[in-house]
Amino acid sequence: MAIEQRNTDNFPLTNDSHGMRELPVLPVRDTVLFPHAVLPLTVGRESSVQLINSLGEDKTIVVVAQREARIDSPQPVDLYPIGTLATVHKVVRMPNQSLFVFAEGLERVNVVEYTQLAPFMRAKVATVAEVLAEPNSEIEALQRNILNLFQQIVAGSPTLSDELSTVAMNIEEPGRLVDFVASSLPSLSTRDKQDVLETYDVRSRLEKINQHLAKELEVQQLRNKIQSEVQDRVQQTQREYYLREQMKAIQKELGEQDDTARDVEEFKEKIEQSGMPEEVKKEAMKELNRLSRMSPMAADYSVTRNYLEWLVVLPWTKSSGVEVDISKAKEVLDEDHYDLQKVKDRILDYLSVRRLNPKMKGPILCFFGPPGVGKTSLGKSIARALGRKFVRMSLGGIHDEAEIRGHRRTYIGAMPGQIIQGIRRAEANDPVYMLDEIDKVGRDYRGDPTAALLEALDPEQNSSFRDNYLDVTFDLSKVLFITTANQLDTIPDPLRDRMEIIELHGYTEEDKRHITYQYLIKRQTEENGLKPEQIEFTDDAVSFLIRHYTREAGVRSLERQIGTICRKQARRIVEGKTEKLVVTREVIQEMLGGIKVRVDTEIANRTKHPGVVVGLAWTPTGGDILFIEAMKMKGKGEFRITGQIQEVMRESMQAAYSWVRAHAEQLNIDSDFFSKYDLHIHVPAGAIPKDGPSAGVTIVTALVSLLTDKLARPRLAMTGEITLSGNVLPIGGVKEKFLAAKRAGVTDVIFPAENQQNVEEDVLPEQMEGVNVHYVSSIEDVLALALPQSQAEVRADAEAREQVLADVPK
Numbered sequence: 126m127a128i129e130q131r132n133t134d135n136f137p138l139t140n141d142s143h144g145m146r147e148l149p150v151l152p153v154r155d156t157v158l159f160p161h162a163v164l165p166l167t168v169g170r171e172s173s174v175q176l177i178n179s180l181g182e183d184k185t186i187v188v189v190a191q192r193e194a195r196i197d198s199p200q201p202v203d204l205y206p207i208g209t210l211a212t213v214h215k216v217v218r219m220p221n222q223s224l225f226v227f228a229e230g231l232e233r234v235n236v237v238e239y240t241q242l243a244p245f246m247r248a249k250v251a252t253v254a255e256v257l258a259e260p261n262s263e264i265e266a267l268q269r270n271i272l273n274l275f276q277q278i279v280a281g282s283p284t285l286s287d288e289l290s291t292v293a294m295n296i297e298e299p300g301r302l303v304d305f306v307a308s309s310l311p312s313l314s315t316r317d318k319q320d321v322l323e324t325y326d327v328r329s330r331l332e333k334i335n336q337h338l339a340k341e342l343e344v345q346q347l348r349n350k351i352q353s354e355v356q357d358r359v360q361q362t363q364r365e366y367y368l369r370e371q372m373k374a375i376q377k378e379l380g381e382q383d384d385t386a387r388d389v390e391e392f393k394e395k396i397e398q399s400g401m402p403e404e405v406k407k408e409a410m411k412e413l414n415r416l417s418r419m420s421p422m423a424a425d426y427s428v429t430r431n432y433l434e435w436l437v438v439l440p441w442t443k444s445s446g447v448e449v450d451i452s453k454a455k456e457v458l459d460e461d462h463y464d465l466q467k468v469k470d471r472i473l474d475y476l477s478v479r480r481l482n483p484k485m486k487g488p489i490l491c492f493f494g495p496p497g498v499g500k501t502s503l504g505k506s507i508a509r510a511l512g513r514k515f516v517r518m519s520l521g522g523i524h525d526e527a528e529i530r531g532h533r534r535t536y537i538g539a540m541p542g543q544i545i546q547g548i549r550r551a552e553a554n555d556p557v558y559m560l561d562e563i564d565k566v567g568r569d570y571r572g573d574p575t576a577a578l579l580e581a582l583d584p585e586q587n588s589s590f591r592d593n594y595l596d597v598t599f600d601l602s603k604v605l606f607i608t609t610a611n612q613l614d615t616i617p618d619p620l621r622d623r624m625e626i627i628e629l630h631g632y633t634e635e636d637k638r639h640i641t642y643q644y645l646i647k648r649q650t651e652e653n654g655l656k657p658e659q660i661e662f663t664d665d666a667v668s669f670l671i672r673h674y675t676r677e678a679g680v681r682s683l684e685r686q687i688g689t690i691c692r693k694q695a696r697r698i699v700e701g702k703t704e705k706l707v708v709t710r711e712v713i714q715e716m717l718g719g720i721k722v723r724v725d726t727e728i729a730n731r732t733k734h735p736g737v738v739v740g741l742a743w744t745p746t747g748g749d750i751l752f753i754e755a756m757k758m759k760g761k762g763e764f765r766i767t768g769q770i771q772e773v774m775r776e777s778m779q780a781a782y783s784w785v786r787a788h789a790e791q792l793n794i795d796s797d798f799f800s801k802y803d804l805h806i807h808v809p810a811g812a813i814p815k816d817g818p819s820a821g822v823t824i825v826t827a828l829v830s831l832l833t834d835k836l837a838r839p840r841l842a843m844t845g846e847i848t849l850s851g852n853v854l855p856i857g858g859v860k861e862k863f864l865a866a867k868r869a870g871v872t873d874v875i876f877p878a879e880n881q882q883n884v885e886e887d888v889l890p891e892q893m894e895g896v897n898v899h900y901v902s903s904i905e906d907v908l909a910l911a912l913p914q915s916q917a918e919v920r921a922d923a924e925a926r927e928q929v930l931a932d933v934p935k
C-alpha cells in the first residue's frame with residue numbers, strides 16, 4: 126500500500142458549508158486517530174508544544190500520521206496526505222516540559238496544501254466524503270461478522286477490556302464500527318490503520334477489517350493453544366509439587382516426614398566420607414537421588430536404602446595393615462603355634478617377598494592338612510603378625526555362584542556375596558581373608574562358584590572384582606587370601622594352579638603333649654576365667670586324655686575336652702570349692718566318663734582271628750588304621766568283595782587274589798581249596814576311596830593268614846601297593862599313616878622300600894621312638910614280617926596280645 130503525495134484531484138472534495146479550512150497540523154508517530162475516537166497523545170516536540178500552546182478558543186487541529194515514526198522533524202512529504210480533524214480536549218503539562226493531550230477525532234480530512242512550516246505546520250484541509258453503500262444484506266452480514274470476530278478477539282485477549290465489545294455492539298453505522306475496531310486493535314500496524322483511514326468506501330473498508338480480524342483471531346487462537354499447552358505442562362508439575370508437599374505434610378503429621386530428608390542428608394555425608402572411587406560415587410549419588418524422591422513407605426525404598434548402606438559402609442580406602450616386620454611376624458607365629466617349623470618358614474618367606482614387592486602378584490597360600498592341626502588358627506596368627514584384620518568364610522557346601530558373588534539387586538532380598546560381606550566385616554580393604562575348606566566347594570545346576578572364586582583370587586583380575594549386588598567394582602588386590610583344604614584332589618584345577626600348597630601334618634602324641642602344655646591348657650584356663658594356680662594337669666592325665674578320649678590327627682577335640690574340664694572346675698569354684706584341681710586320670714574319668722577310645726585293644730582283639738590284618742589309610746581327616754578282613758565259606762571258588770570300596774581298590778584286590786592263587790603251592794595251600802571255597806574280603810566303612818591301592822599288601826596278608834590259618838602279629842600295621850608279580854610299590858600319605866599307626870599303639874610298621882626317603886624326611890627321629898619301621902620290596906618280605914614263622918613266635922604273639930587286653934589303659 127504505497128501512498129504517494131497525491132494530486133489533490135484524485136480525492137473527492139466536499140463543497141459543504143465548511144469548505145476548506147486552514148488549520149495547524151500535528152504530526153504523530155505510531156498511531157492513527159480515527160473519527161469518533163479519543164486518543165491520548167504525548168506531545169514532546171518543540172514545534173508540537175508550540176502548536177498546542179498557540180491554540181486559542183478554537184481547539185481544532187489536524188492530526189496526521191508520520192510515514193516513518195523515527196523522523197524527528199517531519200516535513201510535509203513525511204506525512205500521510207489524509208489526516209483527521211480533531212478537537213483538543215485536555216492538555217496536561219508534564220514536569221519534563223512535554224504535554225499530554227486528549228484529542229477527539231471528528232472526521233477524515235485531506236491535507237490539500239501546507240501554508241506554514243515553522244514554528245509548526247499549518248495546512249489547508251478539506252473534509253473527505255465517505256462513500257456510503259446502500260445498506261444491504263451483504264453489508265449487514267459483513268458488519269455482523271466483524272462484530273462477532275471482534276467480540277471473540279476481545280474475549281480471548283487478556284489485554285482488551287470487555288467494554289470494547291459493548292461499545293462495538295452499540296455502533297450501528299458500519300463505517301464507524303470499522304473505525305472503532307481499527308482504532309481499538311493493538312495488533313494493527315500504523316500502516317494498516319492509515320490504510321483503513323484512507324479507505325473512503327465503507328464496503329471495502331468493511332472487507333479489509335474483516336480480513337484483519339479473521340487473521341487476528343487465528344493468530345490469537347494459535348497463541349492461546351500454545352499458551353494453554355505450556356500452561357498444562359506447568360500445571361502438571363505444579364500439581365505434582367502440590368501433591369508432594371501434601372504428602373510431606375501428611376508424613377510430618379505421622380512423624381515420618383523427616384526420615385527421608387534426614388536419610389538423604391546422612392547418606393550424602395557418608396558418601397563423601399566413604400572415600401569411594403568416582404565411578405562408585407556417581408552410582409551412589411544416582412541412587413540417592415532416587416531415594417530422595419521416594420516415600421519411605423514405598424517398597425523400593427528399603428531396597429535402595431539397603432544398597433546405599435552397603436556402598437557407604439564398605440572400606441573403599443580404609444586399610445588396617447602396616448609394613449610387614451618379619452622378625453615380629455616370626456615372634457607372633459611362634460607365640461601362637463608349637464613347632465610347625467617348616468610351615469612357619471614358608472609363611473615368613475612368603476611375607477618377605479610380599480614386603481619387598483608389595484605389588485607381588487604371587488600365588489595364594491593353601492594350608493593343606495587334616496582337621497585341627499592349626500590351619501585356621503595360623504591364618505589368624507598371620508593377620509595378627511601383620512596387624513591386619515582377619516575374616517574367614519567357610520566354602521563347605523557352597524554350590525551357588527551367587528553365594529560368592531551376590532544376587533542382582535532385582536532379586537527380592539538380594540545381598541552381596543560372601544566375599545563382599547567378609548570385606549564389610551573386616552572393615553578394611555586389606556584383611557587376611559581365609560577361604561576355609563576350598564576343597565568342599567560344590568558345583569551343580571545352580572552354577573559354578575569356582576569362576577567367582579577365581580575372579581576374587583586372581584591377582585590379575587581382583588583389583589576390579591564385581592559383585593552382582595553392588596554392580597560396581599571393588600578392589601580386592603590388597604587382600605591377603607589364604608585357603609585351607611583337607612584334600613587336594615577335589616579342588617578344581619584352575620584354582621589349584623594358583624595356589625602354593627603348604628602341607629600341615631597330623632601330630633604325634635608327643636606333639637600333642639607339648640601343644641597341650643604350652644597352648645591348650647593356657648588358652649582354656651584363661652577362656653573359662655580360671656587362674657593358672659586353680660588347675661593343674663598331670664603328665665599322666667594328659668597322655669591318658671590324648672590316648673583314650675581323642676582319636677584325631679589334630680588337637681581340636683583334645684582342646685574341647687580340656688575346655689570341658691576347665692568349665693567344670695570353674696563351676697566348682699563358683700560353688701565355693703576353691704581348692705586347686707589337680708587333673709589325674711581318675712578326675713578325667715569322673716568328669717568325662719569312661720574311656721572313649723582304645724585302639725590298641727581293638728587291634729589285639731580283632732587280630733585274634735586268622736584273616737584279619739591292620740592296614741593304614743590316608744583320609745582327609747588324617748591317617749587312620751583300617752581292618753581288612755578275609756573270610757572263607759564252602760562254595761565253588763568265587764571271590765567277593767564288600768564294603769566301602771571303589772574301582773581302584775577292586776583292582777588291587779583282584780591282583781592280590783591272583784597272586785595268592787598263583788603261589789598256593791609255595792604257601793602250602795591245598796590246591797583244591799580255590800574250587801571248594803568262596804573267598805570274601807570285607808573293607809569296613811570309613812576306609813578311604815582314593816587310597817584303595819595302598820591296601821594291596823594288607824589284602825594279600827589277610828588272604829594268606831586266612832588260608833594258612835596263621836594269626837597276624839598283634840601290634841603290626843602295613844601299607845603298600847602290589848603288582849601281579851608280587852612287587853611292592855610306594856604309596857602316599859606316609860607321615861599321616863605313620864602317625865595313625867603310632868596313635869593306635871602299633872610297634873611295627875611295614876612300608877614299601879621306595880617310601881624310605883619320605884619317612885626319613887617327614888617323620889622326626891623322636892617321633893620314630895617306640896616304632897620299628899620295616900621297608901619291603903616284595904610281598905614275600907611282607908608275609909615274612911607279618912605272620913609268625915615259628916611256634917615260638919606264635920606263643921610270643923599270643924602273650925603279647927593277652928598283655929594288651931589285660932593292661933589297664935595308660
Ligand SMILES: Nc1ncnc2c1ncn2[C@@H]1O[C@H](COP(=O)(O)OP(=O)(O)O)[C@@H](O)[C@H]1O
Pocket residue numbers: 461462463464465495496497498499500501502503609640644645679680681684
Ligand atoms: N601347633 C599348634 N600349636 C598350638 N595350637 C595349635 C596348634 N595346632 C592346632 N592348634 C590349636 O588347635 C585348635 C584347632 O585348630 P584349627 O586352626 O581350628 O585347625 P584346622 O583349621 O586345621 O582344622 C586351635 O585352637 C589351634 O590353636
Ligand SMILES: [Mg+2]
Pocket residue numbers: 497500501502561609
Ligand atoms: Mg579350620
